[in-house]
Amino acid sequence: MELDKMDENDWKYHGEGNKSLVVSHVQLSRVLRLLKYPAEDSENPPQTAEQAFRQIQNIVDFSSNVMSSLLGEKFIHSGEVVKLPLEFVRQLSIKVQHQRPVWRCDKVMDIYSGCALCLPNLTSPALHQPTHTPPLCIEIKPKCGFLPSSKHVSKDIKTKVCRFCMHQHYKVANGKWKRRSLYCPLDLFSGNRQRMHFAIRHLIEEPQNNFKIFKGGQCIYSSKEGSDDSLDLNSLLHHLRPYFMYGNNRINCHMTSKAVLNDFIQVLVNALLSGGGGGGVTDRRGEGRSFCEASLFNRERIRHGSQGLPSDSVLFRILQTQMLDTLDIEGLHPLYRRVEQHLQDFPKERTRLQIEGPYNEGFLEKLQKCPTEDDGSVEYAVSKVHQYRAAMTAKDCSIMVALVPSGEEEEDDDGQRRFRDFLSPRPPAFSCSVSILDLDPKPFDSIPRQLRLDQKIVSCYLRTGGALPNGSLPPLPGREDCTLLFHPV
């Protein structure tokens, strides 16, 4: 990729989140992640090109020096900052505009700085030998997988119903989504295959911004935000079926939709539990703390008790990092105020305390060497704030599972799992690789907003008593297919 000879025709719209827009190269396995600004700032960019460069470099540093150490290097691709010709960026912005979802257009792509983050395209991995069947990539934004047990939690409900499940009520009440998702992160993070299967089933039913499927780099399944359209599950099945036909089914084409989906979810659960081999199963937190009362999973169905997550699995590493939030936002906020006060009194301390970076080994050390007891110092407070920010990033990251159909039965050197052969009487073979994306640092001053949001979510949940009009509960008319397909495993 020659940066001085960039042509917008070589790039296409790939996706976007709240703060960045991603374009992918039409031939190379590369994406560019560009910053976004509020639309009202479009005439006057809110920061200079140097500041934008620094912001992206901070993202790279935070990912490679901090999150990579917490989550495990093997899952992380930090990428590099690139300087692009401004004319290329402007043409690209015009080219992708009509493909952007309307609800994301309150922000515009940064066309002023010419800076972007260049990353491998995790939806079209160049894994092993080229294959005729394109890879399937599944993106999951799992969100927070535990219930807080901090003594600072003031509302009992927070220790019983998880943040995601409560937040769903708030989101539907505020019109962000039309229907409530019945996905519960605590089921996904349980390590119990039945609960994980149940969680993924609900992600498929109501993906929102938590679930997408890509085939050969193209998004084939995701939520249409703000839309009432039924998801096209039949179209998804049409895409998945060839990957899951095996043995006699391959010859007589007889495989029920239910079996295809079950096999797909099974392979995904395997990938999420795999990790590099040799990892023991963890001693889980008490089962009471890892079960959300809003989850529809029937606890009595857990046939073999709690299984726990393998310690080298992606879910384990993400959960451990999320749990750096030991105080809950209610206990953290007074410490944030202590730091804020200190910075008002001693503005130059901002640099020494690395409030806005640099995100280097020093930052990681501050985060990791936190005293167990609060000694009233600003150092303790900063350490907890740094930990909380890393936990926030882990609560908002996404997992990308790439599944490449494979004809051979083997295990990679690094232990990545390969599944079984297409022609065998058992489910087909995939080589899989697991990555984590969106590991940006959360701003120091986002903490007061976190507290306000927490209060709004809890009071909305308590007000509505967890009850919503029937219309906001799946399954909906026209989606019976989907419901019928799913059966207890």
Ligand SMILES: O=P(O)(O)O[C@@H]1[C@@H](OP(=O)(O)O)[C@H](OP(=O)(O)O)[C@H](O)[C@H](OP(=O)(O)O)[C@H]1OP(=O)(O)O
């Ligand atoms: O606060 P939350 O839990 O709603 O998370 C926000 C996400 O909302 P979600 O609930 O996942 O739909 C939100 O995602 P969406 O815009 O809703 O897709 C962002 O990821 C936001 O992060 P940032 O401010 O862009 O760095 C996220 O904000 P942070 O709290 O991580 O800063």
Ligand SMILES: Nc1ncnc2c1ncn2[C@@H]1O[C@H](COP(=O)(O)OP(=O)(O)OP(=O)(O)O)[C@@H](O)[C@H]1O
């Ligand atoms: N390296 C990558 N390879 C392939 N696709 C990617 C890559 N990075 C991001 N994407 C796609 O682009 C989308 C938006 O990227 P990302 O989640 O990083 O944006 P964001 O603005 O940081 O999100 P958020 O709303 O969480 O703040 C992702 O959901 C994913 O589908």
